[in-house]
Amino acid sequence: MSSATSPSGSSPDVPGVPDVPDVPDAPVGTCPPGTSGVEMKAAAPSPGSPGARPGRPPSAKTALPARPACLAYPAYLAGRLGGALVSLFAVLVTSFFLFRIIPGDPVKAMTHGMPTSAEQLAALRRQFGLDLPLWRQFADYCAGALTGDLGMSYQFRAPVGELIAQKLPATLLLTGVAVVLYSALGLWLGTRSAWRHGRLGDRLNTGVALTLWSVPSFWLGLLLIITFSVGIGPMPGMFPTGGMESGGTAGLAYVLDVAHHMVLPVLTLVAVGYAQTLLVMRSSLLDEMGGDYLTTARAKGLRDDDVRRRHAVPNALLPTVTMVFINLGHVAAGSILVETVFSWPGLGGLFYQALSVPDLPLVQGLFVVFAGAMILMNLLADLLYPLLDPRVGR
């Protein structure tokens, strides 16, 4: 941070002129420098704090004296859980009504414009429950969704839940691996960047990350296919153009085959995704680097590496952990394009297929699943956060 002070006192400033105050906080809760988690944890077992019994996990130790510490976390948990349930219900309501404002008759779309008699249309309507009044449809839909029944797909004539369950493992595999990889890469590069900020390496890292962040993922995927699967000039194709397996293999060969198919899609997801983690980690570590406790750590004679690893990084990790969880929530939805481009047999590809018809129950079901994954991961992040940072959720 710059240490330039302004000529104070001689500034004839008047309200109404847009000057900039200190912005309190970005939505990702950055910690104010100076009061770090480490200090709080160290200060927690002071004789004044009521719930500071030794041997307990450092959960809500530093609760307000007004409320017993043993109740703070359950109350917080209940609040978050309630919020998540409300969100989930809101998703159900939206997904139901969003697809009812669609212009055109879904039954007509189902028959693809083929000549159909009025009786046949009526029979189809009855089969999919489209002849009932709207409130009955909604009630049935909610009841079905709660029991895991998301309706019948128009296109595949199969239960939506079954279709989703079939495709889910492929998506989880692909994006799970990608998220783990790019979170690790982003954390590592972000730490390096921030620790030596302003140097060439930092500028290079940030520049490359920002550039890749601006690249559309589907385009990068297509280019990778051209370069490494089809091959340019003398270079032969090294990787398959799409799909998840070549078939006809078992055991270890099968695993290797799937891994071979995964290289390009994972590469695409990592390239486009790691920038965000890098930037968040970098800025939160930069926030910590002004902290007095780092000076103390150095004064104690710790090596630079230890100062970074034991003191600065654990504190800077807090906002980044939230970020990683939000990314995990995107696991289901984030790969729509990459799965489409690489014809990966997962939820994203299914979503694209459902869109082109449009197959309303399927789109609707996938929408609920995608949003539900987000809500679940946000909930998990909320629940974990007070365990990592005792100041939250008191």
Next chain:
Amino acid sequence: MTRPMNPPNPPNPPKATWQTDSPGPRKSTRSLQRARRRASVARFWRRYRTHRAGVAGLAGLTLLAVLALAAPWLVGDDVQSVTRAPGRALEPPSGAFPLGTDQFGRSLLGLLVWGSRISLTVGLLAAALSVAIGTLVGVVAGHYRGWISTAVMRITDWFLVMPTLVLAIVLATVLSRSVWTVILAIGVTTWPTTARLVRAQTIAVESRPYIERAKALGGGHRHLMTRHVLPQVMPLVLAQTTLGISAAILTEATLAFLGLGDPTVVSWGGMLQDAREAGAVSSGHWWYLAPPGIAVALVALAFTLCGRAVESVLNPRLGVSR
């Protein structure tokens, strides 16, 4: 260097300057205001200039804007016409067609230049819509306390949880295919981030003494929000808009690539979709595929660089990120 106004420096938090009236010779309020505004723009530019990446981004954007505005004279508006295409199908780059031709024989360079118009339009309008909604919601949620704030923030949180791209895709599917649908779909799904930022800023601004003074003098809710809070929030909103545009351009390309854009309009995402349908991937026609993607990436990068520079000029707490 003499700074006429309170410079936004971190070690020197904004002072309660409402009490100092300018001691200089009397001028009319308006000319005073104009002078201040000019000075603050000049100060902004002085600090912006020091961010090299930001200047590069701005230069790129200026060039692109000129190109997009001059497109009718540069390439002519029959560049989109399939029937009057000048070349043969899928020609590789040559002297006549520097980037080759598409499957209808249209010049890809011409299409690329023409496509910049739609990408920029959608990006700017969608970001403007998103930021407008976000600012309105944020200021209202920050100004009114109690149940209004709770309800509004509940809705915001819920939108924040929604997977943005999925919601935009669903909206674009449900509504009819047009450029306006795309703008609407992007605008109504991306505002919550702005709303949260603006709300935090509004709360910070409203805790300052001059707001209390305005209240004591009889300022109503509307007066407070529009004359006192909004001008203070504006710089933040500006930075947010710049960053939002690059996201909007990327989303537009994505929607067009999925076939959810207006099929009658040439856009970069649409060109990529055409390329994929024409089999450019399997036959290795990289010259068809590469330019639109590079164009999207460059424009999005330019806006991101500008946005980051603006952000770090206006919010020095971010300080070192140059």
